[in-house]
Amino acid sequence: MSIQVEQISKTYGSFTALVDVSLTIASGELVALLGPSGSGKTTLLRLIAGLEAPNSGSILLHGEEATERSASKRGIGFVFQHYALFRHMTISENIAFGLRVQSRRLRPSRKEIRDRVRELLHLVQLDSYAGMYPEQLSGGQRQRVALARALAVRPSVLLLDEPFSALDAKVRKDLRDWLRRIHDELHVTTVLVTHDQEEALEVADRVAILNQGKLEQIGTPQSIYDNPASPFVYNFLGNVNLFHGRLLADLSSQGHSGATNESAQSAIGFVRPHELELSRDLPPDNKAVVATVARIHAAGPQIRLELNIAGNTRPVTAELSRKQFEELALVTGDELFVWPQSMRLFDDPKSEALLLDQGAGI
Amino acid sequence: MSGHRAISTSAMLRPSTAQKAGRVALILLALLLLSGFLVLPVIAVFTQALSQGWKMYRDSIHQEDVLSALRLTGLVACIAVPLNMAFGIAASWAITRFEFLGKSLLITLIDIPLAVSPVVAGLMYVEVFGLHGWLGPWLSEHNLHVIFAVPGIVLATVFVTFPFVARELIPFMQAQGSDEEVAAVVLGANGWSVFWRITLPNIKWALLYGTILAASRSIGEFGAVSVVSGHIRGQTTTLPLEVEMLYNEYNFTAAFAAASLLTLAAIVTLILKKLIEMTSGVHRHMDEKEVES
Numbered sequence: 001m002s003i004q005v006e007q008i009s010k011t012y013g014s015f016t017a018l019v020d021v022s023l024t025i026a027s028g029e030l031v032a033l034l035g036p037s038g039s040g041k042t043t044l045l046r047l048i049a050g051l052e053a054p055n056s057g058s059i060l061l062h063g064e065e066a067t068e069r070s071a072s073k074r075g076i077g078f079v080f081q082h083y084a085l086f087r088h089m090t091i092s093e094n095i096a097f098g099l100r101v102q103s104r105r106l107r108p109s110r111k112e113i114r115d116r117v118r119e120l121l122h123l124v125q126l127d128s129y130a131g132m133y134p135e136q137l138s139g140g141q142r143q144r145v146a147l148a149r150a151l152a153v154r155p156s157v158l159l160l161d162e163p164f165s166a167l168d169a170k171v172r173k174d175l176r177d178w179l180r181r182i183h184d185e186l187h188v189t190t191v192l193v194t195h196d197q198e199e200a201l202e203v204a205d206r207v208a209i210l211n212q213g214k215l216e217q218i219g220t221p222q223s224i225y226d227n228p229a230s231p232f233v234y235n236f237l238g239n240v241n242l243f244h245g246r247l248l249a250d251l252s253s254q255g256h257s258g259a260t261n262e263s264a265q266s267a268i269g270f271v272r273p274h275e276l277e278l279s280r281d282l283p284p285d286n287k288a289v290v291a292t293v294a295r296i297h298a299a300g301p302q303i304r305l306e307l308n309i310a311g312n313t314r315p316v317t318a319e320l321s322r323k324q325f326e327e328l329a330l331v332t333g334d335e336l337f338v339w340p341q342s343m344r345l346f347d348d349p350k351s352e353a354l355l356l357d358q359g360a361g362i
Numbered sequence: 363m364s365g366h367r368a369i370s371t372s373a374m375l376r377p378s379t380a381q382k383a384g385r386v387a388l389i390l391l392a393l394l395l396l397s398g399f400l401v402l403p404v405i406a407v408f409t410q411a412l413s414q415g416w417k418m419y420r421d422s423i424h425q426e427d428v429l430s431a432l433r434l435t436g437l438v439a440c441i442a443v444p445l446n447m448a449f450g451i452a453a454s455w456a457i458t459r460f461e462f463l464g465k466s467l468l469i470t471l472i473d474i475p476l477a478v479s480p481v482v483a484g485l486m487y488v489e490v491f492g493l494h495g496w497l498g499p500w501l502s503e504h505n506l507h508v509i510f511a512v513p514g515i516v517l518a519t520v521f522v523t524f525p526f527v528a529r530e531l532i533p534f535m536q537a538q539g540s541d542e543e544v545a546a547v548v549l550g551a552n553g554w555s556v557f558w559r560i561t562l563p564n565i566k567w568a569l570l571y572g573t574i575l576a577a578s579r580s581i582g583e584f585g586a587v588s589v590v591s592g593h594i595r596g597q598t599t600t601l602p603l604e605v606e607m608l609y610n611e612y613n614f615t616a617a618f619a620a621a622s623l624l625t626l627a628a629i630v631t632l633i634l635k636k637l638i639e640m641t642s643g644v645h646r647h648m649d650e651k652e653v654e655s
Contacts, residue, residue, distance in 0.1 A: 049548060071548050078548040084541035088563045098549035101559070153549060 001062040001075075001156035001189050002027045003048060008057035010043055017043040019213045020057070027062075028187040030180070032194055032204035036236070039210040041193045042161055048191060049159050050074050061157065074157075077150030077188075081162040083142040085134040091145050092117045092130040098153035120148040123182070140171040147179075151186070158190045164199065172196075176203050197237050201225060209233050231346045234270045241276070241316045243269040243343075267347060271340045273304065273319040279337050280328060288337040291316065293330055305330070307338060407625050411618035422619035430596045431604035432623065434512070438587075438600060439580045442519040446576045447569065450527025455561070457528075458535040459543070469532075475524045483521050484589025487514060510592030515600065518586035523576040530572030531565060538564060567642030571635065578631040582624055 003025040010018040018040040025031050033041040046052045048059060050071035058067045066074060086094050095117045099108055108116065121127050124144040126137075134142055143163055150158060163179075164172040180203050183190055194200050200207045201221040208218040209232075217229040228234040235242075244266070282288060291307035294315055303325040306315045318338065320328075328336070412419050422428065453472060457465060475483065489495050491508035501508060508514045542564065546556045562569075584602040591598045593607065601624055608617035 051544060051548070071544075072550045072552065076548060078545065080541055080545060082541060084545040086542055086546070086560060097546065097551075097559075101546070101549065101551040101555050149545075149549070 002060075003157060003189065003191070004060035004063070005044070005048065006058050006060065008044070008047060008054045008059070010040075010047060010052065010054050016213050018047075018054075021210075021213075021215050022057075023208060023215060023218065025189060025191065027189055030183050030190040030192065030203065030205045032192045032200035032207045033210060034194055034197060034200040034207050034236070035210035036195060038212075040213040041195075041210045044210070045159050045161055045191060045193045048157070049076055049078050051078075075153075075155055077147075077153065077155035077158045079143070079146050079150050079158070079160040079163045081165055083134070083139075083146045085142055085145055085149070087134050090131050090133055091126065091137070092121070094134070094145055095120050095149045095152050097149065102153075116152060120152055123151070124148040138171075139167045140175055143167065143175065144178075147182075151188075155188065158188050160190065160192045162193055162195065165194070165196070172199070179203060201237070209236060211236075228270075228344070231268060231270065234344065234346075239273050239317055241271045241273065242314075243271065243312070267345045269340075269343045269345050271343050273317040274302075275341045275343075276316070276318040277339050277341055278305075278318060278320060278324075278328065282337055283339060288339040290335055291338045293332050293334045293336070296330065296332060298325075309338065404625060407618055407621050410614065411622040413618075414615045418615055419619050419622075422616040423623065425616065427595050427599070428601075428604055428616070428620050431599045431601045431620070434515070434599065435581055435601040437512070438516055438519050439577055441516050442523055442580045443573060443577045445520055446523050446527050447573055449524065450531055450572060450576075451565075451569065453528045454531035454535050454565075457532055459540050472525050472528050475522055480518075480522050480583065480585030481589055484518050484586040487517055487521075487586075487590050491517075509590050510594065510598060512598065514590035515587050515598060518590045519580045519583050522583050522586050523580045526576035526579060527569065527572035530568050530575065534568040535565060567638055571638050571642075574631055574634050574638070578628060581627050 003023075005021060005023040005025075008018055008021045009016075021040070021044060023044075033044055035041045043052060047054050050066075050069060050073075054067065058065060060066060061069075061074060086097065089097070096113050099113045099116065102108075117130070118127075121130055124147060126141060126144060126148070129137065129141065129145075134145065137145065146163075160179075164175050167175065176199055179192075192200070192204065204221060206218060207221055207224055209216040209224065211232050217224055217233050219227075224233060225237055228237060234240055277283075279288070289309050291309045293305055294308050295306040297304040297306075301322070302319045303322060305318045305320070307318055308315050316338070330336070411422075453468065456462070457469060488509055490497055491501060491514060492498050493502060493509070495509075498509075506513075508517065542560050543556050546560045551559065582602060583600075584606070587600055588603060588606075591600065591603055593599060593603060595607070599607065601620060605617050605620045605624065608614075608620060
């Protein structure tokens with residue numbers, strides 16, 4: 001079932017949660033709503049669920065106007081951040097709840113309910129937990145029960161509100177992969193709210209990035225990672241080095257990637273840590289700055305360096321492979337040359353022109 | 363620096379002999395005061411009640427007036443307590459689950475009976491329903507008796523016990539949050555089935571706890587009831603009023619015999635309260651919730 005959100009706005013008193021947001025989610029798609037806290041992503045999810053009413057705009061489910069339809073009649077499954085399992089019911093009773101409260105006309109027979117519960121317990125790999133109570137389960141298991149409970153009524157849309165954020169890192173990663181597999185199996189239209197960019201980029205077919213109640217960008221994980229539409233998106237999708245600087249003629253003519261504004265005097269340059277080149281020797285074109293190694297984080301597949309560059313107040317982060325790290329044989333305090341492979345430029349809204357080393361343009 | 367602090371802390375935790383002696387003395391003093399203020403009076407009630415022997419005790423209770431007072435007290439509790447359960451649930455549900463205009467006013471109103479002296483509460487009812495009160499003439503025209511009759515006693519008791527259920531439920535329901543109810547709604551449950559299948563099972567122990575407190579207060583209420591009752595023996599006298607009347611008549615044995623019934627009711631309340639705390643963890647549960655969040 002497709003979801004269309006059309007020019008939705010929502011305010012809570014003087015707080016504006018969403019401004020004129022439009023978004024279309026195709027049937028069977030898994031879309032992540034990504035943003036920092038207070039960006040309006042959860043509000044948008046609750047509006048789609050019918051748990052909140054918008055101030056203006058409309059929501060269409062399967063092409064039908066559904067803005068006024070109550071939450072219990074939208075045919076959705078909702079998974080909460082803190083599971084919201086019924087604590088006085090066993091796991092099977094929890095899963096069966098949605099079927100048991102259906103009107104007598106629609107309610108499946110006792111046997112059908114029992115079979116459906118068994119099937120779902122199997123799907124979430126909790127077959128032997130049927131008679132237990134939620135408090136006897138771990139966080140990850142509880143969230144799987146919550147998912148089974150939501151799926152029991154065969155919803156046409158599955159909405160997940162930061163479902164993994166209360167779990168520890170390892171469990172979160174496992175559940176994320178598992179959610180993707182379940183989605184590939186069932187093809188139910190799914191909207192996932194998260195503040196974890198890694199989670200969004202890994203799981204979703206498309207990612208919608210929200211900031212201060214506005215939709216910043218929507219696209220496939222790769223397209224938004226490679227072509228961030230705004231400094232906010234660039235910043236939000238992983239580590240980034242920021243360089244405030246004045247745009248120099250020779251730099252823009254060199255064809256550095258990015259939406260440069262020729263007339264702008266000052267700009268911000270964004271460089272991802274892995275896009276920084278490091279060398280002991282000055283590169284042939286002389287376009288590099290000297291940096292001092294301040295810290296080395298050597299745990300993990302990539303080595304992360306914190307570098308101090310003269311004239312830059314904040315340290316710069318660079319990432320390099322273990323092999324390259326060993327070749328350079330770096331220790332803390334070493335000096336080396338640094339230059340960006342590529343840099344993306346945006347207008348500097350603050351216009352604090354900081355002229356850095358001319359040679360590198362950073 | 364930190365090492366130094368650690369040493370001094372452990373020194374504080376390991377008390378010297380003098381400190382130990384001081385501790386024991388303080389504990390003994392507390393026990394002494396506690397028994398002086400609480401235990402001895404309770405014992406005194408029963409000794410006085412049984413001072414003329416078991417038979418006299420039975421006869422004192424088996425007096426028609428005492429029995430009728432006992433019945434009236436029971437009747438009033440049976441009306442006031444369910445009413446308060448219904449009000450309490452409705453008010454807590456509204457306060458913890460919805461945002462509406464005048465919510466803080468409602469919260470304040472619930473607390474009024476705790477702030478106002480019960481005597482004042484009684485006088486308020488006399489002013490409204492009494493013969494010379496606002497509604498008095500109309501009521502007497504229709505031959506309805508509120509003041510100096512059972513309805514007045516029920517009203518006064520309901521007023522005084524009003525906060526008990528709500529005050530027990532509000533913090534409990536706030537701590538539990540509405541997630542489970544929202545989940546039930548999304549799964550297709552209607553309001554009624556959310557209440558019966560989710561809300562009520564979740565609050566049952568807190569509700570029972572508040573109900574027991576309300577029941578105990580409604581049995582023991584004196585001030586408000588005293589003003590509206592009119593002290594008509596055998597008709598509008600509740601057990602606490604009967605105790606006072608017997609006492610004022612210097613009928614000490616009978617007064618203490620009746621008082622021993624109230625004391626027993628209080629002891630039963632305390633035991634039930636403790637049992638609920640132990641089996642349900644009503645109050646323990648709330649603490650855990652706070653630690654989690």
